[in-house]
Amino acid sequence: MIFKERTFYGKTPEEFFPQDQADLETRVANCLATVSGLDASDVSVVSKGNTILLTGTVSTIEEVERAEEAARTVEGVAEIVNRIAVA
Numbered sequence: 001m002i003f004k005e006r007t008f009y010g011k012t013p014e015e016f017f018p019q020d021q022a023d024l025e026t027r028v029a030n031c032l033a034t035v036s037g038l039d040a041s042d043v044s045v046v047s048k049g050n051t052i053l054l055t056g057t058v059s060t061i062e063e064v065e066r067a068e069e070a071a072r073t074v075e076g077v078a079e080i081v082n083r084i085a086v087a
Contacts, residue, residue: 021047028052028074035070038063043084045071050078057087 032040043056068082
């Protein structure tokens with residue numbers, strides 16, 4: 001078997017999906033899971049670069065605000081797009 005050097009036209013896969021992107025999502029999700037007064041079991045966290053997208057549902061508007069505030073405290077988060085709905 002012969003292995004060739006990887007060649008790409010344009011950006012490498014690592015440039016499209018940086019390794020720390022999944023780490024940032026995990027850190028934000030773990031942070032949300034530990035916030036007092038927030039049931040984040042129906043909240044999803046997706047990152048694109050340093051921007052975090054929060055989606056899903058919670059019970060109250062206060063929980064929506066708590067989730068956004070908590071996500072902002074995570075190191076590496078530059079922007080929050082909060083699409084959490086109250087169910």
